[in-house]
Structures are given as structure tokens and as C-alpha cells.
Amino acid sequence: MRWLRFLSGLLHAPGVYRSGIEAKAHAPILTVLRRQLGEAVSDVEQAVVTVCESFAGITQRARETVARAGALLGGAESDGKEGAGVEQLVVQARATFEHLLERMERGSELSLEVVRRMEELEASTREVSKAIAEIDAIAFRNKILSLNAKIEAVHVGELGAGFGVVADEISNQARRSTELTEQISAVVSTLRASVDQTTDRLRQFAVADRDRVAASRAEVKATLDALENAHWAMRAGLADTAERSEMLAAEIAHAVVGLQFQDRMSQRIGHVTEALEAMENALAVRGRGSIDQDRRRQEIAGRLESSYTMDAERAAAGSACVTAPESGGEVELF
Amino acid sequence: MAKTALIVDDAATIRQMVAFTLSQAGFDVVEATHGRHALQQLDARRVDIVITDLNMPVMDGLTFIRELRARPETRFTPVLMLTTESQAEKKQQGKAAGATGWIVKPFHPEKLIDVIGKVLP
Numbered sequence: 001m002r003w004l005r006f007l008s009g010l011l012h013a014p015g016v017y018r019s020g021i022e023a024k025a026h027a028p029i030l031t032v033l034r035r036q037l038g039e040a041v042s043d044v045e046q047a048v049v050t051v052c053e054s055f056a057g058i059t060q061r062a063r064e065t066v067a068r069a070g071a072l073l074g075g076a077e078s079d080g081k082e083g084a085g086v087e088q089l090v091v092q093a094r095a096t097f098e099h100l101l102e103r104m105e106r107g108s109e110l111s112l113e114v115v116r117r118m119e120e121l122e123a124s125t126r127e128v129s130k131a132i133a134e135i136d137a138i139a140f141r142n143k144i145l146s147l148n149a150k151i152e153a154v155h156v157g158e159l160g161a162g163f164g165v166v167a168d169e170i171s172n173q174a175r176r177s178t179e180l181t182e183q184i185s186a187v188v189s190t191l192r193a194s195v196d197q198t199t200d201r202l203r204q205f206a207v208a209d210r211d212r213v214a215a216s217r218a219e220v221k222a223t224l225d226a227l228e229n230a231h232w233a234m235r236a237g238l239a240d241t242a243e244r245s246e247m248l249a250a251e252i253a254h255a256v257v258g259l260q261f262q263d264r265m266s267q268r269i270g271h272v273t274e275a276l277e278a279m280e281n282a283l284a285v286r287g288r289g290s291i292d293q294d295r296r297r298q299e300i301a302g303r304l305e306s307s308y309t310m311d312a313e314r315a316a317a318g319s320a321c322v323t324a325p326e327s328g329g330e331v332e333l334f
Numbered sequence: 335m336a337k338t339a340l341i342v343d344d345a346a347t348i349r350q351m352v353a354f355t356l357s358q359a360g361f362d363v364v365e366a367t368h369g370r371h372a373l374q375q376l377d378a379r380r381v382d383i384v385i386t387d388l389n390m391p392v393m394d395g396l397t398f399i400r401e402l403r404a405r406p407e408t409r410f411t412p413v414l415m416l417t418t419e420s421q422a423e424k425k426q427q428g429k430a431a432g433a434t435g436w437i438v439k440p441f442h443p444e445k446l447i448d449v450i451g452k453v454l455p
Contacts, residue, residue, distance in 0.1 A: 263348050
């Protein structure tokens with residue numbers, strides 16, 4: 001430092017100590033030098049405080065970022081809470097879609113079941129039509145039978161009158177049967193047409209629906225698989241970020257060790273400023289005589305050595321022999 | 335529940351760095367600038383461990399530790415000295431005053447946490 005070199009030059013200048021007046025004139029410089037050193041120490045201390053605050057902020061933000069991302073992704077490796085993480089949502093979505101698709105497939109199966117029942121109904125109506133045709137045929141034969149009976153009743157004469165009445169009744173029954181079978185046939189035809197139409201439409205819908213459900217299942221599976229793959233990629237990224245965060249924390253710890261130079265520097269400069277103050281006082285006393293001057297110088301040197309707290313200070317003053325470089329961090333438990 | 339550490343040092347940067355290291359390890363941290371200030375902090379709360387410098391204004395580290403050990407409630411509280419001093423004579427003084435351990439500055443954060451883990455019950 002320039003002021004220490006200046007001070008050294010001052011102390012070794014040949015003419016300085018010859019004049020007490022000249023020494024007193026230089027004394028105020030030491031006050032300035034002390035103040036400059038004190039301010040330099042304060043500036044460095046403030047700078048180191050600011051740097052450490054930044055480190056604390058960096059470390060905190062890095063850890064918060066990792067924690068927040070972990071909570072967002074969810075899963076057992078996050079904060080352990082159930083629910084809203086992406087991983088949980090993917091699992092829930094898969095289960096929900098699976099239930100939905102199963103219900104849709106059951107719906108398609110029900111539709112096909114209805115088609116089968118309709119086809120059975122259609123078969124039943126054909127059976128009914130056959131029965132009606134047979135009934136119609138029976139009614140026709142009854143009609144022929146009644147006609148023959150009437151003819152025979154006429155041949156028999158009066159004795160056949162009752163028989164003729166029976167024949168008429170049979171003819172009426174046959175006619176009524178024919179009318180009824182015609183009505184039933186009309187209804188059955190209408191019913192069959194309706195059943196045929198409905199069955200065709202339902203069959204087409206059921207088949208198309210089953211195909212759509214199968215296609216939807218494939219699409220949902222592909223989408224959820226892609227989402228799950230993206231989630232695992234994000235988790236891998238998060239693990240990498242967490243690792244980098246730990247590396248950052250380790251580097252900051254290393255920087256914390258290095259920044260502690262400020263404390264050591266502060267102490268050493270504090271001792272230097274104390275010495276400067278003593279020299280300042282010694283220069284002020286110099287005007288009284290050389291014997292006082294020597295005693296004063298010895299007092300100052302003694303007080304200076306007693307204030308040392310580091311082996312490096314004692315070595316610089318020549319009062320200790322340092323055999324190994326100071327590394328710090330030494331630990332001893334009692 | 336988080337443990338509490340009392341940091342005693344006249345240097346703001348050292349207090350800050352030790353506080354940063356300990357808070358990252360999950361400690362609650364209380365600070366004091368010299369021995370008398372530290373005793374006032376202990377009047378107000380209980381702490382689990384004390385980390386103190388040796389050379390401080392108003393009340394130095396050795397005097398502070400003797401006062402600490404004289405109190406029943408802090409007689410067995412672990413006390414680590416964190417100082418630039420490395421002379422054996424000074425270490426003996428610290429041990430005689432009641433210190434639990436001695437760490438020479440600059441400290442390594444992971445080593446500090448490791449030592450604290452060894453002395454804390």
C-alpha cells in the first residue's frame with residue numbers, strides 16, 4: 001500500500017528525526033493514514049457482507065426452484081403429499097379414461113345385444129306370420145267345410161236344418177277368423193317392417209360405435225403414453241437441476257471459506273492502525289529528547305507484539321518462526 | 335423442531351457466514367457482537383450451541399465462556415471457539431475456561447456442521 005511505503009520512507013529519511021518541529025509537522029499524516037485504512041477495512045467488510053447476502057439468496061432461490069418443480073411434478077420424491085402433481089394427474093387421467101372407455105364398450109355391447117334381441121323378435125314375427133297363414137288356411141278349409149255342410153243339409157231336408165245352422169255358424173267363424181288373421185297380418189307386417197328398419201339402423205350404429213371406441217382407446221393410450229414420457233423427461237431434468245443446485249451450494253461453501261480473508265485482513269490492519277497511532281504519539285513526544293524517545297519506542301513495540309493474534313503477524317514482526325503455512329480449518333475437541 | 339445456535343463475533347462478515355452455513359443446515363440462528371451482548375441474548379432465550387470468537391471488544395471470548403459456565407442453565411451447553419488464534423497456549427486457556435472445541439479460521443462450512451453434529455447431543 002502506498003501509504004505504508006510512504007510511512008516507511010518517512011521513518012528512514014535521514015533528516016526527519018533531527019528536527020522535532022519537522023516530525024510534529026508530519027504527525028497529522030499518520031492520522032489520515034489510519035483513517036484511510038479504517039475506511040478501507042469498512043469498505044471491504046461491506047463488500048463481503050453484500051457478497052454473502054447474494055450467496056444466501058442464490059442458494060435459497062436454487063433450492064426453492066428445485067422444491068417447487070418437484071412439487072409440481074408430484075410423486076413420492078416430492079414433498080410427499082398426495083394429489084396435484086403431474087404424475088398423480090397422469091395416473092388419475094389414465095384411470096378415468098379407462099373407466100370411461102369401459103362404459104362406452106359396455107354401451108356398444110348392449111347395443112349389439114339389443115340387435116340380437118331384435119333379430120330374435122324378427123324371427124318370432126316370422127313365426128307369427130306362419131301361424132297366421134296356417135290359421136287362415138284352417139279358416140278357409142272351415143269355410144269350404146261349412147259350404148259342404150250346407151249342401152248336405154239341403155240334401156237331408158228338414159232333418160238337416162239344425163246341421164245347416166251349425167254350418168252357417170262355422171262359416172261365420174271362418175269368416176271372422178279370416179278377418180282377424182288379416183288384421184293380425186297387417187299389424188305383424190307393420191311390426192316386422194319397423195323391427196327390420198330399427199334392427200338395421202341399430203346394427204350399423206353398434207358396429208360403428210364399437211369401432212369408434214376401439215379407435216378412441218388407441219388414441220387415449222397414445223396421448224397418455226406421450227404425457228407420461230414427457231413427465232419422466234421433466235423428472236430427469238429436475239434431477240439434473242437438483243444435482244446442479246447441490247454443486248452450486250458446494251461452490252458457494254468454497255467461496256465462503258475464501259471470503260473469510262476479510263476477517264483476517266481486518267484484524268491485521270487493525271493492529272497496523274494501532275501501531276500507527278502509537279507512532280503518531282511517539283512522533284509527538286520526540287521533541288522531548290532521545291532517552292524518552294527510545295523508551296517510548298520500546299513501549300510501542302511491546303504493546304504491538306502483545307496485540308498479535310496470528311502467527312503470520314508475529315512472523316512479520318520477527319518474533320515467531322512459522323514452519324508450516326496457515327491453512328485454517330484446524331479442529332480440536334476437548 | 336429446529337435447534338438454535340448463538341453466534342458471537344464482532345465481525346459482521348463472520349457472523350453472516352456462520353449464520354448462512356447453519357441456517358442452510360436447519361438451525362435457527364441468534365447473533366451477538368461481543369460477550370456481554372451474548373449473555374443478554376441468553377437471558378432472553380435458550381440455545382442449543384454457542385459459537386464464539388476469542389478477541390472481541392467489551393467482553394472477550396474467554397470471559398464470556400467463564401460467565402456462561404457459571405450459569406446453571408448453560409453449564410453444559412456446547413461451546414465452540416471460532417478464532418484466528420492457533421497457539422497451543424491459547425487453546426489451553428479456552429479449554430480451561432470451559433470451551434468444548436476450537437476451530438481455527440477460515441472455517442470450512444461442511445466441517446463446521448460435522449463438528450457441531452459431534453458435540454450436540
